[in-house]
């Protein structure tokens with residue numbers, strides 16, 4: 273499946289018997305270009321290729337009866353070792369749980385909050401939604417409309433900046449509704465906006481979330497890396513959701529984030545509808561990234 | 564030439580990485596570098612590069628020309644790029660020039676979309692034509708232009724729902740908005756502006772390609788350049804498309820919109 277993706281590079285290699293170091297380097301140049309075109313961060317590409325090259329010029333390939341196949345296997349293994357061997361479930365668990373969704377403006381947090389609520393509901397949980405976006409016009413309305421669609425209660429947030437009070441009230445309301453998982457939607461923000469990062473830290477202190485999910489647009493470019501690091505530094509990240517993967521972006525940001533944060537990518541958003549959330553499968557994304 | 568070995572010394576390699584780091588992409592990066600090496604360079608490579616990019620982008624600078632009344636601009640783009648917010652900023656800009664503006668809330672699909680635009684309209688104290696959820700966006704555009712004609716408004720700004728360029732039926736829906744707008748006013752929409760998110764990578768070029776093919780995009784706006792992103796994918800866009808870039812979004816408030824300047828863009832690119 274993966275080798276269908278890497279098409280011409282592997283196809284050409286198979287034409288060779290033994291693979292010289294030069295042939296391997298030529299293949300790596302092509303793979304490098306593929307990964308950069310997939311929006312993988314250039315420094316992550318550099319490091320990743322170095323580890324592939326180290327294995328590729330060694331005995332593994334050199335002494336193999338099928339060097340091209342061995343090379344392809346190494347590329348795949350090295351990709352999977354970064355992306356993850358299997359899907360990691362967002363623990364639906366059984367105890368009371370609070371999940372905070374964070375990320376850049378427009379990445380899909382509000383939509384993902386509703387999708388996640390529906391997913392957890394299907395797993396037998398009782399979600400409660402808390403919109404905390406004091407700035408975006410009709411932000412609360414957006415989450416309320418979505419909540420109504422999936423029959424999940426939504427806290428009537430009025431835009432107040434008294435976050436400690438808002439969070440306490442919201443958690444009380446959630447308890448009153450018999451909810452066992454609280455999903456908190458936050459406003460979009462840049463990781464370099466110190467004022468808004470402080471706001472996020474204040475919200476985080478007030479709700480003490482068990483999970484902080486970075487919601488990242490699947491089409492995000494090279495900044496994905498610094499964005500992820502910025503949010504990690506500010507409040508810590510426990511997992512990632514990659515959105516808008518129903519388009520033709522290759523999603524290389526996933527590789528950059530996995531290589532750097534080493535946190536699980538739980539889900540992919542694959543559409544605007546509330547049911548369009550998929551568990552993240554590393555091998556599927558590997559093929560997609562390789563192009 | 565090798566992927567892990569150094570190129571022609573670290574200067575070339577560091578310039579290459581500087582381009583990759585801002586989403587220029589590997590293909591256009593190599594095109595730019597080989598173009599520079601062909602021009603027998605005297606002087607620092609980075610300076611020659613800056614100059615080459617600046618002159619490419621200079622061609623995309625243009626002032627908006629309001630050429631009919633009402634002047635109609637349709638805003639399109641993929642999900643979450645900043646269309647609705649940009650419309651509010653552009654409306655504010657026209658108002659400051661003394662022009663009357665009317666908004667068309669033709670995103671009848673997304674939760675809270677009409678409420679979002681209506682809130683901006685109320686803040687700007689301007690009319691906003693809206694419809695029921697699920698109403699035909701083209702009919703809202705039509706009604707808005709008719710209303711603007713009747714009221715003698717100067718400008719109509721049409722908001723549309725975000726959509727991926729890979730969804731053919733949704734691209735067709737935009738074509739319909741254009742066709743039906745022309746029924747209300749033959750030259751409308753005078754402009755179709757594609758809003759691009761400055762934090763996105765190489766997919767930006769494909770967005771321009773597909774939207775341009777479907778709608779003959781007449782202008783670009785690049786948003787979210789107030790963050791760590793530099794919008795370098797615009798350099799790749801400029802290699803294949805000569806669509807003017809009218810504005811740059813640099814924040815979430817009404818004032819956070821500046822005319823595109825190739826000079827300023829290049830200066831911030833390699834900061």
Ligand SMILES: Nc1nc2c(ncn2[C@@H]2O[C@H](COP(=O)(O)OP(=O)(O)OP(=O)(O)O)[C@@H](O)[C@H]2O)c(=O)[nH]1
Nearest residue numbers: 377378379380381382383460516541542543642643
């Ligand atoms: N095609 C597609 N669109 C999506 C997906 N997830 C979200 N969207 C759309 O992306 C746009 C932005 O989504 P929002 O949920 O408003 O994003 P947000 O992060 O809450 O935005 P801010 O609160 O302004 O930062 C909307 O048009 C959504 O419908 C997805 O997986 N696929």
Ligand SMILES: Nc1nc2c(ncn2[C@@H]2O[C@H](COP(=O)(O)OP(=O)(O)OP(=O)(O)O)[C@@H](O)[C@H]2O)c(=O)[nH]1
Nearest residue numbers: 377378642643644645646647648725787812813814
């Ligand atoms: N920092 C920053 N945020 C921006 C900019 N432009 C828009 N935004 C924010 O990006 C988010 C999405 O903006 P919208 O105007 O809702 O985007 P849209 O394209 O209309 O989204 P959909 O209609 O859902 O496709 C909002 O939180 C905006 O405030 C900008 O230039 N800088």
Ligand SMILES: [Mg+2]
Nearest residue numbers: 381382405460
């Ligand atoms: Mg939101």
Ligand SMILES: [Mg+2]
Nearest residue numbers: 646647670676
């Ligand atoms: Mg919008």
